[in-house]
Amino acid sequence: MTANILIVDDEQAIADLVEVYLKNENYNVFKFYNGKDALNCIENEKLDLAILDIMLPDTDGFSICRKIRERHKFPVIMLTAKDEEIDKITGLTLGADDYVTKPFQPLELVARVKAQLRRFTRYNSSEPLREENLIEFAGLVLNKDTHECTLNERPLSLTPTEFSILWVLAANRGRVVSSEELFREVWGEKYYSNSNNTVMVHIRHLREKMHDSAEHPKYIKTVWGVGYKIEK
Amino acid sequence: MTANILIVDDEQAIADLVEVYLKNENYNVFKFYNGKDALNCIENEKLDLAILDIMLPDTDGFSICRKIRERHKFPVIMLTAKDEEIDKITGLTLGADDYVTKPFQPLELVARVKAQLRRFTRYNSSEPLREENLIEFAGLVLNKDTHECTLNERPLSLTPTEFSILWVLAANRGRVVSSEELFREVWGEKYYSNSNNTVMVHIRHLREKMHDSAEHPKYIKTVWGVGYKIEK
DNA sequence: CACTGTGTTAAGAAAGTCTTAAGATTTTCA
DNA sequence: TGAAAATCTTAAGACTTTCTTAACACAGTG
Known part of the structure; x- marks a missing residue:
């Protein structure tokens, strides 16, 4: 590539x-x-x-x-x-x-x-080199073309940023993704600092919409000191 | 040499x-x-x-x-x-x-x-130079991607530092790793002094989670005056 | 026995995370 | 275009987990 x-x-x-x-x-x-x-x-x-x-x-x-x-x-x-x-x-x-x-x-x-x-x-690319534009697993469906998302057949109304974050997590399912990595992937070129808790707030919103909790997450799990991950 | x-x-x-x-x-x-x-x-x-x-x-x-x-x-x-x-x-x-x-x-x-x-x-002898992100031997599995660890199929919930220490020991299995070396590997380039028993405390926690003892260790062995090692 | 290195424990410090909400910014639509 | 709505960012404080320190106990060594 x-x-x-x-x-x-x-x-x-x-x-x-x-x-x-x-x-x-x-x-x-x-x-x-x-x-x-x-x-x-x-x-x-x-x-x-x-x-x-x-x-x-x-x-x-x-x-x-x-x-x-x-x-x-x-x-x-x-x-x-x-x-x-x-x-x-x-x-x-x-x-x-x-x-x-x-x-x-x-x-x-x-x-x-x-x-x-x-x-x-x-x-900007209509024909992505590697990435697919549909992720579908474990009841979660993400469609990059339509920016639609459903969880167990129930549609989730996500904002663009929320969608991007969930996309990155889903694309890397099984792997822990750090806040910094998420930030870079979603926001592009900007620099990241630890005091920036934007990612965290979006995660919070995502969990809310997915009826997920921070203590006993079904979907987005926190790996302390490392990042977030979605199980395979 | x-x-x-x-x-x-x-x-x-x-x-x-x-x-x-x-x-x-x-x-x-x-x-x-x-x-x-x-x-x-x-x-x-x-x-x-x-x-x-x-x-x-x-x-x-x-x-x-x-x-x-x-x-x-x-x-x-x-x-x-x-x-x-x-x-x-x-x-x-x-x-x-x-x-x-x-x-x-x-x-x-x-x-x-x-x-x-x-x-x-x-x-240089047998193993590849490039670091893997999966170590698997003698019932111990360490996955750097998911930050998961299992010992004899039983999952261990490790903190980031504990995971790092166990990783270094496992990556150097068969060889004694000194406290100083462990400290440098895990904490980066910070300076080490003998009065610092942080590594020791973490080893203690690790042993606890692995149901290991200091007197008759099955996994993390103490080599007096030198450091710690995990057998191959 | 002195000495040095290791083990244990617990408490306070530090670091990371969660939540909330207000204000800034962007987008939407009349 | 301008107002309203939606979204994003920032900040502060509560909360949780993790780390470090320090004091003392214990074990090898000569």
Whole structure:
């Protein structure tokens, strides 16, 4: 399950560095030092993500981003110099999905790339690579297409977040999923801190709707100090 | 029984310091301040372990790690700057066996080196290098995914720390594991002092749950002056 | 017997979880 | 568009489980 990633930066050292790190993660990398070649690549290759520097010799990242958005939906990450703060707003409104300011830690960028790919394949892909869009076991039915859920033939009215959480738990049934993992899976790229009890509150709501209790859970079990799990 | 250890760090002071400590332990040390010489060394020397800084003038630790993994199986320890927290995950998935964050206590690093060498020489014979998440032997079953544990088909309800301790003992079955080693494995890189009897208390709880006794232990045996072990 | 390492116990500290509710945000729909 | 509804996030306190500490008892060692 690899992905095709485009990197465009006229600073060759940076483009090369990013290339090394991405290849380390087994991504296919298309690397260009100018906009013209990049645009060509966008037309001819089936890309999964693009990393664009804003300043380029022959054009700029925004133009490329706009070009991409005309025909494609894959995520775009912008590279901006530190003092180009304004780019944040502009870049994002122009359709970039994330931005990273220079200088950056290569691994930070890699993490962002992964986050975007995860987000993209989860939400935007009509034909999922691996994941099914129907989970059915032990009286629980989850339909990702319709976002419907039934428990023992009784329909549950779940909010989007609740559905996502239950989906992740169900997809990993039998395995303990930590709050942090749940958070990352459901919310995507944001950072997690222990003081954030959002997941917990949603679990509480889920249990309520499933007529489940925290003390003697039938469905979502708490594994102390580790996370939550649904039995197989 | 000495070992050949490669250390690569462009911060000469650090590389030199590590060298001193490793030589003090009678290891043969190959020290380099850049990636090129290190790669050369990897080709020509029969190494037992490598310590790699991530940031290098001409390349990076991951590239070297990948090179090593193409041909060799010996353990690799990564050095990461404190703020490169994310490296932990990425570095490990890239094939490093352990990571140490800068700044570090030299003796801490030495301890890690020893641990890796021990692990390697042990596993290298029959067992796979990659850690499993299921240990099953002599009536004891430990499942890291579900955090479940059964002893002779009877489920044991273990706390996270108890589970970790039993896991380490089980993973090292047949070998004595000292309290200090247990502490480091379970609690991470924190410092250990002899006056700390936390491990002992947990062992006591474990024995209780396993219906084991200190005088005539069936499972967790005390090796006087050394540590604890579980028979194979 | 002194000494050092290990075992036991219990209580207080710390960490993790649950619940609740208010306020912020987003979505819906007239 | 603006008001209402739904949903999400945050925060605080109660509650539970787990961990650590410390004091003392016990067991090996020389």
